[in-house]
Amino acid sequence: MxxxxxxxxxxxxxxxxxxxxxxxxxxxxxxxxxxxxxxxxxxxxxxxxxxxxxxxxxxxxxxxxxxxxxxxxxxxxxxxxxxxxxxxxxxxxxxxxxxxxxxxxxxxxxxxxxxxxxxxxxxxxxxxxxxxxxxxxxxISGLHKDIDLPDEPIVLNDKEKEFLQWACSEMTYKDIAQKMYVSPRTVDDYRNALFDKLKVKSRIGLVLYAIRRGLVEV
CATH class of the missing domain: 3.40.50.2300 (Response regulator)
Incomplete structure (x- = not known):
């Protein structure tokens, strides 16, 4: 500096x-x-x-x-x-x-x-x-310390976007399943799909991606 x-x-x-x-x-x-x-x-x-x-x-x-x-x-x-x-x-x-x-x-x-x-x-x-x-x-394995993001936006389907919004709240995955009117197993599938797409291994990684991409308001 x-x-x-x-x-x-x-x-x-x-x-x-x-x-x-x-x-x-x-x-x-x-x-x-x-x-x-x-x-x-x-x-x-x-x-x-x-x-x-x-x-x-x-x-x-x-x-x-x-x-x-x-x-x-x-x-x-x-x-x-x-x-x-x-x-x-x-x-x-x-x-x-x-x-x-x-x-x-x-x-x-x-x-x-x-x-x-x-x-x-x-x-x-x-x-x-x-x-x-x-x-x-x-x-946050899979993200650089600087939280560098891919140059090209990653395409998410509507359910993945909805899940990502709820994941950025303080709700549990069980609560999210109830909000989305799906089973906990389905929520796990959304989560795992996003982990794979975004190259993250935690919920915090999802939140960081959403905030950095402007997908949720702080």
């Missing part, structure tokens, strides 16, 4: 020691400057409302008062230019999907090492996307 431009970062986490440590670490990275720390979404809103506008917010998912979900939704709606890097100790698909749907550009685990945090911030800033190395290896 070159140039004199400082990338401004807000750090939001309800654990004071961790938040302070993250802020100090990020401030030590070349070209990065922490402009605020916050213990919950309410404090994030207050900081931003005072025109302390970061380029990136490192946002803990689980916080008191106003959590990471509501904060991400508010940031995306009111300040879409601010990039959100979600921070969590959980690898649950439902949490990752929800944060991506709410506008997060990346997701990193709290046990990541400093080099990965730097990589995550760089990737969110430069490439508009990052997923934790652990999550990428665990659930």
């Amino acid at each position: 070159t140039g004199d431009k400082k990338i401004l970062v807000g750090v939001a986490d309800d654990h004071t020691l961790l938040r302070n440590a993250l802020a100090r670490l990020i401030s030590s990275f070349e070209n990065y400057q922490v402009v605020f720390e916050a213990g919950n979404g309410k404090e994030v809103k207050e900081k931003i409302a005072k025109n302390v506008l970061p380029d990136i917010v490192l946002l803990d998912v689980n916080m008191p008062d106003i959590d990471g979900y509501e904060t991400a939704k508010w940031i995306y709606k009111n300040y879409p230019q601010i990039k959100i890097l979600a921070l969590s100790m959980f690898t649950d698909e439902s949490i990752i999907i929800r944060m991506l749907r709410l506008g997060a550009k990346g997701y990193i685990l709290k046990n990541a090492d400093p080099d990965e945090l730097k990589l995550a911030l760089d990737s969110v800033w430069q490439k508009d996307f990052y997923l934790s190395e652990y999550i990428s290896g665990k659930v």
